[in-house]
Amino acid sequence: MYAILDIETTGGKFNEEGITEIAIYKYDGHEVVDQFISLINPEREIQPFVVNLTGINSNMLRNAPKFYEVAKRIVEITEDCILVAHNAQFDYRILCTEFRRLGFEYERRSLCTVELAKDLIPGQASYSLGKLVRSLGIPVTDRHRASGDALATVKLFKLLLDKDTNKTIIKNAIKTSPKQKLEPKHLDIIAEMPSITGVYYIHQEDGEIIYIGKSNNIKKRINQHFTNNNTKAKRIQAKVASVTYEATGSELVALLKESEAIKRLKPRFNRALRRSIFNYALYQFVDENGYINLKIDKADGRKKAITTFSNMQSGKSFITRAVEEFQLCQKLAGIYKTKTSCFHYDIKSCHGACIQEESPEDYNKRVLALIDKYSYANKNMVIVDRGREVDERSAILIENGVFKGIGFFNLNYQINNLEVLESIITPMENNRDAQHIIQSYMRRNKRLKIVVIDK
Known part of the structure; x- marks a missing residue:
């Protein structure tokens, strides 16, 4: 649990x-579950430059509560939380100073979003809150006010x-959380899971x-893990201390995140050397008469595939539909072996390329x-799919035919600006599994929105 604050x-x-205003949002990693916002009478003079910056003056604070009157609420809302702030060293110091004046030693773990952003979003022109969130397409109102x-x-x-x-933030939070160190019952874990699409992570005590x-219903899938009787499920049940999850909204994003995370983190109960999820591919070649031929064959990483399939049957089904379309x-x-005309030519559905009646061109x-x-x-394009919330969409970026990564954007923002889009994208590896996941999803979802990006 996190207490995200500004002072x-x-x-x-x-x-x-002295503190003139404080805002704290208690955040469980997915949504705000509690909040506290208040002006505070600092019982001291406000510097003129601060009045100009924030718009908060002494008249506004005359009837505001003093710090000792809100101290208990601050302690309660931040209990068992990691404090998160932009330039956390400043906000944490100010809080500790105010509590020390009351004779109370206030101690919390803290995370600084400036430091995290420098590590996870390098190369930004500025890491000040206003400039950083604008460059990332994050809407902000009431700048320089705590809320x-x-x-x-x-x-x-x-x-x-x-x-x-690498899930470093979440793993460290679980490791140091006193609630998570207790052995929770499986029913308690299931009760906390949502029935949404996303990726879930099963943690041991450390x-x-x-x-x-990955699942389209995380609660249902976790319940299956805890009720199955196979050897693997029983080993997971014996080790589990906590389950965290990422909502994705989009099944495509969930599939890509799952594949990437397994390869990156190599969890012990996922197969150590996960077999490629595709076995067959569609290839093209030009015959002696100049016609482009198609062929479904076993996937070969040395050859450039048009698209890939999990098995031969799905490949045959695809090419049969494509012949009609x-x-x-x-x-x-490659689906009708003959030395003469194909069956479709005989029923007037083929234009005669099989016997060179139709020109190769x-x-x-x-x-x-x-x-x-x-x-x-x-191609330079963005696949737009469902987001985690009603006013959000997911974006899968393809640049020069290479899968670059995924991100989320608010519907108030246009995504045809490649520079802004790249800043919100979480980079991911362009491996063959990722390519197969995207191509397979595009085949299955005919109404998927594709936005062409101008370079």
């Missing part, structure tokens, strides 16, 4: 500042959790991830149309 102060000499800045930090932290592909999975020749598509145009539709080679 506005009077300014002045070091350790003599507005704290809420922007919540959205920034959510993005940083997405970009933390926070280490021992299993990663693009009016291709069964013989040249005319026939090849339709084959190239198929290749263009189902292969993203050399």
Whole structure:
């Protein structure tokens, strides 16, 4: 659990500042579950430059509560939480100073989003909160007021959790959380899981991830893990101390995140050397008469595939549909072996490429149309799919035919700016498994939104 906060102060000499406003959002890694926002009477003068910056003046604070009146609420809302702030060293110091004046030693672990951003989003022109969130397309209101800045930090932290592909933040949080160190019952874990699409991570007591999975209903899938009787399930049940999850909204994003995380983190209960999830591929070659032929064959990493399939049957089903859709020749598509005309020619559905009645130029145009539709080679595009919330969408970036990564954007923002898009994208490896996942998903989801990006 995280307490994401922002504090506005009077300014002045070091350790003599007073708090004028505080905002705390209690965040469980997915949504805000509690909040506390209040002006505070600092019982001291506010520096003029601070008044100009924040708009908070002494008249506004005359009837505001003093710090000792809200101290208990601050202790309660941050209990068992990691404090998160933009420039956390400052906010944490100010809080500790105020509590020390009351004779109370306030201690919490803290995370700084400036440091996290420098590590996870390198190369930014500025890491000040305002400039950073604008460059990432994060909406911000009431700049230099505690609530507005704290809420922007919540959205920034959510993005940083997405970009933390090694799950260092979450693993450390579980390791040091006193609640997670207790042995929770499986029913308690299941009760906390949502029935949503996403990726889940099963942790042992020290926070280490021992299993990663993906599901369109995380609660149902975790329940299956805890009720199955096979050897693997029983070993997971004996080791599990906690389960965390990432909502994705999109099944495609969940599939890509699962594949990447397993390869990167190598959990002990996922297969150590996970077999490629595709075994067959569609290839093209030009015959002696100049016609482009298609062939489904076993996947070979040395050859460039148009698209890939999990098994031969799904490949045959695809090419059969493609022959109908693009009016291709069964013989040249590799699904009708004959030395003469194909069956479709006999029933007037083939234009005669099989016996060279149709010119290679005319026939090849339709084959190239198929290749263009189902292969993203050399394309700059974004696959837009569901987001985690109603006003959000996911973005899968393909640049020059190479899968670059995934991200999320608010519907208030356009995504045809490649520079902004690249800043919100979590980079991912362009391996053959990722390519297969994307191509297979595009085949199954005919109404998927594709946005072409101008370089």
